[in-house]
Amino acid sequence: xxxxxARTRRRWWAWALAAAIVAVxxxxxxEHWLTNPDDQRLVDLDxxxxxxxxxxxxxxxxxxxxxxxxxxxxTYPPVAALFASGLAAMSWVTAQWVxxxxxxxxxxxxxxxxxRDALGRHTPWVFAxxxxxxxxxxxxxxxxxFGQVDILLVALCLADCVARRPWWPRGFLxxxxxxVKLTPGVFLIYLLVTRxxxxxxxxxxxxxxxxxxxxxxxPQDAVDFWFGALLDSERLGSNAxxxxxxxxxxLIRLYLPDALTTVIWLAAxxxxxxxxxxxxxxxxxxxxxLTAVALVGLMAVLLSPVAWIHHLAWVxxxxxAIAGDGRDPVRLRVAAGVWLYYVVPVPWWGVAIRAAEIPxxxxxxxxxxxxGFGLGAIVLVWLLVHRLPARRAEExxxxxxxxxxxxxx
Numbered sequence: 001x002x003x004x005x006a007r008t009r010r011r012w013w014a015w016a017l018a019a020a021i022v023a024v025x026x027x028x029x030x031e032h033w034l035t036n037p038d039d040q041r042l043v044d045l046d047x048x049x050x051x052x053x054x055x056x057x058x059x060x061x062x063x064x065x066x067x068x069x070x071x072x073x074x075t076y077p078p079v080a081a082l083f084a085s086g087l088a089a090m091s092w093v094t095a096q097w098v099x100x101x102x103x104x105x106x107x108x109x110x111x112x113x114x115x116r117d118a119l120g121r122h123t124p125w126v127f128a129x130x131x132x133x134x135x136x137x138x139x140x141x142x143x144x145x146f147g148q149v150d151i152l153l154v155a156l157c158l159a160d161c162v163a164r165r166p167w168w169p170r171g172f173l174x175x176x177x178x179x180v181k182l183t184p185g186v187f188l189i190y191l192l193v194t195r196x197x198x199x200x201x202x203x204x205x206x207x208x209x210x211x212x213x214x215x216x217x218x219p220q221d222a223v224d225f226w227f228g229a230l231l232d233s234e235r236l237g238s239n240a241x242x243x244x245x246x247x248x249x250x251l252i253r254l255y256l257p258d259a260l261t262t263v264i265w266l267a268a269x270x271x272x273x274x275x276x277x278x279x280x281x282x283x284x285x286x287x288x289x290l291t292a293v294a295l296v297g298l299m300a301v302l303l304s305p306v307a308w309i310h311h312l313a314w315v316x317x318x319x320x321a322i323a324g325d326g327r328d329p330v331r332l333r334v335a336a337g338v339w340l341y342y343v344v345p346v347p348w349w350g351v352a353i354r355a356a357e358i359p360x361x362x363x364x365x366x367x368x369x370x371x372g373f374g375l376g377a378i379v380l381v382w383l384l385v386h387r388l389p390a391r392r393a394e395e396x397x398x399x400x401x402x403x404x405x406x407x408x409x
Contacts, residue, residue, distance in 0.1 A: 018124035025132035045147025052084030078214035114320025142310035171199035175206025245374035246307035279385030346372035
């Protein structure tokens with residue numbers, strides 16, 4: 001056996017052992033959520049799969065609700081129901097395991113790209129550690145709990161933006177993600193403000209084609225969504241619920257008059273959007289695509305009318321942007337703090353504080369803590385825009401981190 005063959009074999013063994021470590025580390029979470037009562041198990045996956053069944057049976061996609069006690073409707077664009085027909089062809093048990101495996105595959109892609117600069121020589125072991133650590137972030141735990149699609153969308157958009165030599169035409173994955181769930185459409189704005197014209201054109205074309213496809217295949221469902229279901233935000237669930245951590249969700253929980261809430265929300269969206277997209281543009285121009293993607297991902301959460309906690313799967317990318325190449329102890333400590341913050345159930349602590357009914361403390365502090373993940377996302381935008389650029393400038397002068405033009409990635 002040659003030296004190269006020996007090193008290759010050791011590397012394969014290292015990756016196999018790292019995969020085993022990940023499997024052992026995440027198994028308690030997977031086992032818990034895939035063996036809990038059937039009517040509480042992967043309830044969003046049940047929605048996707050039932051939507052696919054409606055397509056196969058020729059029944060209205062937007063006219064069904066999943067069985068009690070969930071009673072959940074299909075809320076995604078009709079092309080998502082077409083894709084979900086593959087899930088409908090599987091048994092419910094098979095679909096659960098296939099989807100859960102897909103969640104971790106997508107998380108692996110996201111972790112690989114987000115922490116690419118920090119993985120270093122000990123890649124398999126660092127990767128295994130990061131996979132387990134990211135799995136226990138509350139937004140990622142909820143991916144497994146509900147059988148959600150968000151981490152897949154994160155992986156698609158992140159790969160499209162930061163892959164150095166993609167084997168697919170750049171822009172295709174963003175278009176696919178935007179067609180399946182509208183919130184990744186913020187990346188079209190990002191491509192516009194950064195003047196990535198060719199990528200923007202392809203992403204827009206793919207989005208348009210996949211949006212128009214259902215009008216040819218399931219025309220009534222397409223009409224029902226774009227001229228009905230899309231306009232009904234309450235189909236998504238109670239917009240005032242604690243799990244809605246968007247700017248609008250936080251404002252709704254102040255229980256101001258509806259008109260005033262709308263005015264404040266639109267103003268806040270304009271300010272946060274301007275600040276966030278400008279920061280993403282500046283990061284892109286500085287050659288820091290990862291920070292740019294992290295900022296745009298946070299925009300997808302904050303600017304959306306409804307953003308559940310599991311939408312914050314973008315925190316994986318944020319952690320990678322903060323950690324950088326893993327050599328700066330300050331950045332590592334900040335990343336560890338952000339990780340811990342999104343591991344613990346901060347918003348639910350706020351609910352408990354409010355329920356305690358302590359004068360002054362409960363209504364004020366409880367409300368702030370209840371909005372903790374959304375407010376934390378705003379702080380992260382400020383951190384990525386205002387605090388990291390100076391460190392990026394310092395790192396760009398270090399010999400081990402040569403700057404690479406954005407258009408060559």
